[in-house]
């Protein structure tokens with residue numbers, strides 16, 4: 188068996204060769220990775236651990252919280268607040284930011300996370316995951332506010348996710364490519380299983396919730412119709428479809444074998460640019476996908492260029508194999524030109 192490289196050794200060697208993982212960032216990543224192992228233990232217990240079902244509360248998004256949503260959120264808060272590497276945290280499950288308590292030293296980083304993405308899959312034993320994004324604290328004042336978090340995704344220092352599936356996998360980027368680690372449950376350690384992950388530029392597989400088809404904007408409808416037309420259609424090839432309804436699982440498949448993932452604006456709630464959240468779902472996944480040679484836009488521009496206005500704002504997402512993302516984005520641009528020429532309003536792009 189080839190020499191096993193642990194997460195710690197990977198991070199130390201990245202720092203030695205690339206100098207892009209200062210001590211506080213290495214501690215942050217290792218603490219989050221350890222927290223994901225704790226979450227995995229609860230997830231894997233299922234019905235035996237009395238962790239299934241709803242918690243009888245709603246989150247800031249107005250979504251029913253599952254017991255594991257709250258457990259995962261608390262695990263990440265508890266694990267990260269004492270180490271001196273963070274100034275504050277933000278979570279899908281918390282209305283406002285969580286500054287590090289005064290009894291602990293304040294660090295240089297801000298951590299954002301969706302503690303358990305794909306909650307609707309928990310009770311039916313389908314893969315779910317944790318998504319995290321790391322920003323640097325820009326101001327030197329002590330009292331961190333929501334404004335300190337409102338940085339474009341291009342400023343992320345690191346991003347990653349953990350998928351709790353048949354294997355428990357940790358995927359990480361610090362801006363020098365994408366690495367994958369698999370949890371060795373016997374040893375309780377993360378083992379490097381792939382480095383410099385690359386997403387194929389082309390694909391024959393798309394991921395979208397087809398039940399929303401009648402609500403899509405024309406460019407999305409055109410793209411999917413052409414995929415469905417297969418060999419006889421303008422694409423000249425047949426396509427396959429997948430939709431796990433856990434972004435982490437769909438993104439992990441795309442990182443592993445290519446594909447394009449779409450959660451676009453639709454007219455069910457026209458004031459919302461999309462369902463997914465910019466700061467702790469779209470931005471970290473966009474960083475990872477771009478670092479793996481893929482692309483990530485909101486249909487109009489790079490997700491990582493968007494200037495956030497609110498902590499929990501939503502965004503349209505098109506990400507994955509570069510040539511497919513560019514095709515979808517191109518259809519939006521053509522649609523915009525046509526609508527502009529006809530003087531019609533275009534669906535919201537972001538915000």
Ligand code: P6P
Nearest residue numbers: 304305306307396432433434435
């Ligand atoms: P729908 C999970 O709730 C999530 O935020 C993403 O992980 C997933 O891609 C999407 O929503 C699924 O949404 O509308 O298909 O249930």
